[in-house]
Amino acid sequence: MSDLNTFREETRAWLLDNCPESQRQPIVKDEQIWGGRKREFPSADAQKWFEAMADRGWTAPTWPKEYGGGGLSPDEAKILQQEMARLGCRPALYEIGIWMFGPALLAFGTEEQKLEHIPKIVRGEIRWAQGYSEPSAGSDLASLKTKAEDCGDHFLVNGTKIWTTNAHKADWIFCLVRTNPDAPKQQGISFLLIDMESEGVSVSPIELISGESEFCQTFFDNVKVPKANLVGELNKGWDVAKELLKHERAMMSSMESMTEKEEFSLVDLAKQTLGADAKGALNNPEVRTKIAALDMEMQAFAQLNERMFYQHKAKQSDPRLPLLLKHIGTKQLQRKDELLLEILGNKSLSWESAASSHTEHTVTRNWAFDKAHTIAGGTSEIQLNIIAKRALGMAS
Numbered sequence: 001m002s003d004l005n006t007f008r009e010e011t012r013a014w015l016l017d018n019c020p021e022s023q024r025q026p027i028v029k030d031e032q033i034w035g036g037r038k039r040e041f042p043s044a045d046a047q048k049w050f051e052a053m054a055d056r057g058w059t060a061p062t063w064p065k066e067y068g069g070g071g072l073s074p075d076e077a078k079i080l081q082q083e084m085a086r087l088g089c090r091p092a093l094y095e096i097g098i099w100m101f102g103p104a105l106l107a108f109g110t111e112e113q114k115l116e117h118i119p120k121i122v123r124g125e126i127r128w129a130q131g132y133s134e135p136s137a138g139s140d141l142a143s144l145k146t147k148a149e150d151c152g153d154h155f156l157v158n159g160t161k162i163w164t165t166n167a168h169k170a171d172w173i174f175c176l177v178r179t180n181p182d183a184p185k186q187q188g189i190s191f192l193l194i195d196m197e198s199e200g201v202s203v204s205p206i207e208l209i210s211g212e213s214e215f216c217q218t219f220f221d222n223v224k225v226p227k228a229n230l231v232g233e234l235n236k237g238w239d240v241a242k243e244l245l246k247h248e249r250a251m252m253s254s255m256e257s258m259t260e261k262e263e264f265s266l267v268d269l270a271k272q273t274l275g276a277d278a279k280g281a282l283n284n285p286e287v288r289t290k291i292a293a294l295d296m297e298m299q300a301f302a303q304l305n306e307r308m309f310y311q312h313k314a315k316q317s318d319p320r321l322p323l324l325l326k327h328i329g330t331k332q333l334q335r336k337d338e339l340l341l342e343i344l345g346n347k348s349l350s351w352e353s354a355a356s357s358h359t360e361h362t363v364t365r366n367w368a369f370d371k372a373h374t375i376a377g378g379t380s381e382i383q384l385n386i387i388a389k390r391a392l393g394m395a396s
């Protein structure tokens with residue numbers, strides 16, 4: 001038996017021993033485990049499952065063992081993912097430290113920084129927020145104004161970041177700050193790590209139309225940040241920012257499998273709502289054609305993801321692929337939402353009425369929420385601009 005087959009068998013057996021039955025049910029939002037000093041477990045089973053995964057480093061399967069990661073090869077990590085999916089195991093940890101900050105720190109951080117932060121991310125002890133966008137710097141991120149002045153042994157940070165998701169729950173924030181106002185825009189930016197408990201940091205939640213408020217505005221008022229918290233070289237933070245965005249975009253392209261939302265099978269919902277003939281074919285041929293077309297596109301998309309996996313494994317990653325995947329993946333998710341709405345017809349007009357079912361509310365709310373995915377991590381228009389320039393070689 002090959003090493004990978006042995007690994008698969010051992011992994012399957014380990015998962016069966018360590019993932020309680022209750023953690024093999026579809027995840028619901030209230031039961032997700034996010035990292036952080038204020039981390040809470042919704043049940044003893046959830047804690048047991050989380051700790052088993054963290055002890056093995058499998059919350060970050062491919063990260064090096066010396067920093068607490070799983071040390072798995074890409075093939076082994078894929079097997080772990082497949083076996084978890086086969087058994088329906090819930091993700092053990094939700095954390096942007098795992099999805100985007102950790103990989104950038106592994107690439108650009110000093111040994112001290114990696115030893116300090118990576119094990120805590122793996123163990124879900126620290127929750128991170130992202131401090132990129134500013135009120136006048138979203139798509140044109142490099143025009144950001146939050147400044148960090150060199151004060152000898154520390155930087156003094158002043159300014160504000162906006163749309164900082166869950167900053168009110170975060171322990172630390174990674175920020176892009178201006179360290180040289182005289183240099184051309186992208187060349188005067190540095191990447192700084194800031195403890196949210198530092199004096200002068202404050203957070204103001206932004207209420208959304210849905211009544212939720214995951215977004216915040218974060219203010220920095222004469223915040224002292226040790227020089228040791230600079231990641232990468234001074235004024236070269238743009239390189240770190242780009243590395244991190246690569247991971248953010250890859251993460252967003254597979255948003256459907258990452259989010260806590262309940263997902264619905266197009267075919268099942270269409271059969272229930274529109275009916276099917278004796279052979280099981282949908283009664284509505286127009287919807288049937290649309291579902292088939294979307295399904296084919298989604299399968300092609302999965303193949304593209306597969307291609308990225310093998311390129312990564314062969315250390316031949318094409319930097320253009322994450323751009324394409326983010327754009328296609330988020331659009332596809334929105335098309336699926338639109339089709340679900342079309343299937344439900346006027347039943348999808350419901351938001352919270354007692355006369356409508358849980359499924360009807362959820363489909364509608366997912367449709368509204370998923371609009372965010374073509375904005376977060378760089379809007380679709382910006383993705384297309386970059387694809388036109390970098391992938392197609394078109395002049396701006």
Ligand SMILES: Cc1cc2nc3c(=O)[nH]c(=O)nc-3n(C[C@H](O)[C@H](O)[C@H](O)COP(=O)(O)OP(=O)(O)OC[C@H]3O[C@@H](n4cnc5c(N)ncnc54)[C@H](O)[C@@H]3O)c2cc1C
Pocket residue numbers: 129130131132133134135137138139140161162163164165372373375376377378379380381382385
């Ligand atoms: C769910 C979600 C979570 C987020 N979380 C975070 C976070 O945690 N931390 C963080 O820092 N930021 C976060 N953001 C912010 C996000 O990065 C910005 O919203 C995004 O970069 C767009 O910036 P903006 O909102 O300022 O829009 P703008 O840049 O003002 O753009 C407005 C519109 O103009 C278009 N546009 C702008 N410039 C061009 C151009 N050159 N060519 C063509 N069209 C253009 C855009 O595509 C968009 O449609 C989040 C956003 C969302 C939706």
